[in-house]
Amino acid sequence: MSELVAEAHGHAPHEAHRDPMGTKIGMWLFLFTEVTLFGTIFIAYGVYLYMYRLDFQRASGELNIPIGAMNTIVLLTSSLTMALAIQALQRKKTGMSLGLMAVTVLCAVAFLVIKTFEWSAKFHHHIGPSGLDAFAPHMALRPMGERIFFGLYFTMAGIHALHVIIGGIAILFAMFRVKSGKSTWDKPEFVEYTGLYWHLVDLVWIYLFPLLYLIH
Amino acid sequence: MSHEAEHPHILPTSVYVAVWTGLIALTGVTVGAHYVDMRHLAIPAIMVVATVKATLVLLYFMHIRFEKPLFPLMIMVTLITYAIFVVLTFSDYLYR
Known part of the structure; x- marks a missing residue:
């Protein structure tokens, strides 16, 4: 039946099963599960902030604000280039779309490189998750609230960095699909949803950066 | 079906750049405000600015407005x- 409908509209039969509205709803439902994932950790953060306000402020003061701000600018800029990549694809400017997605991936890599430098410095100063043997003796000297703050810091920033890695790989996939003609101006869904995921990664960081770096 | 009818909401580049400029400016506000002693208002202020930024991303970058x-x-x-x-x-x- 659907093939008959598709042929009546002059499309190839296999295209009859495209359902952009359905897949878009599915993508947003997936994004809501991400809100639940990060949201619950944010609630834990809120409760412990309330319980250990001074410890949290002291520990937050040890984070490097310029590095955090630099990563914020990198991520916001990558969100811009991703949005422009989708706009370019809609305007049938395939080459420009690919170039803008390449810049987005470079921003993802830059974010991770900066994060690596930041965390190396922290590890060098024996600041790490207190559950790891390498850090346990030094972290044990700190008050409970500071240990919880750094535990949350490495958990939240770590899960976020994992999302940056996954998002970067997804954008590489999107580039491959555009290059091979699977994603085009009239079939842009894969690229659009990759963009939605990338913007969500940005959204999480918009809350993470001030709550981790700027509370003291 | 024309290009525009298929995609009625292709935003001009200037809108995206304006949103990005706003996001960077608000980041500057948050970092700058950090050096002003706001005591108990600091965290509510952080949340308000972050929520304005999140709304901009949702409405324009994620196209929710359209x-x-x-x-x-x-x-x-x-x-x-x-x-x-x-x-x-x-x-x-x-x-x-």
Whole structure:
């Protein structure tokens, strides 16, 4: 039946099963599960902030604000280039779309490189998750609230960095699909949803950066 | 079907650049305000600025402003559900 409908509209039969509205709803439902994932950790953060306000402020003061701000600018800029990549694809400017997605991936890599430098410095100063043997003796000297703050810091920033890695790989996939003609101006869904995921990664960081770096 | 009819909401580049400029400026405001002693207002202020930034990203980068009403509705349901989690949790912890 659907093939008959598709042929009546002059499309190839296999295209009859495209359902952009359905897949878009599915993508947003997936994004809501991400809100639940990060949201619950944010609630834990809120409760412990309330319980250990001074410890949290002291520990937050040890984070490097310029590095955090630099990563914020990198991520916001990558969100811009991703949005422009989708706009370019809609305007049938395939080459420009690919170039803008390449810049987005470079921003993802830059974010991770900066994060690596930041965390190396922290590890060098024996600041790490207190559950790891390498850090346990030094972290044990700190008050409970500071240990919880750094535990949350490495958990939240770590899960976020994992999302940056996954998002970067997804954008590489999107580039491959555009290059091979699977994603085009009239079939842009894969690229659009990759963009939605990338913007969500940005959204999480918009809350993470001030709550981790700027509370003291 | 024309290009425009298929995609009625291709935003001009200037809109995206304006949103990005706003986001960077608000980041500057948050970092700058950090060096002003606001005491108990500091964290509420952080949350307000972050929420303005998040709204900009949702409306323009994620195109929610131009989607069918179903999508903003789904987002509101998610946020209200999350707000219930938050209120229930803190109604416990704040009054122990």
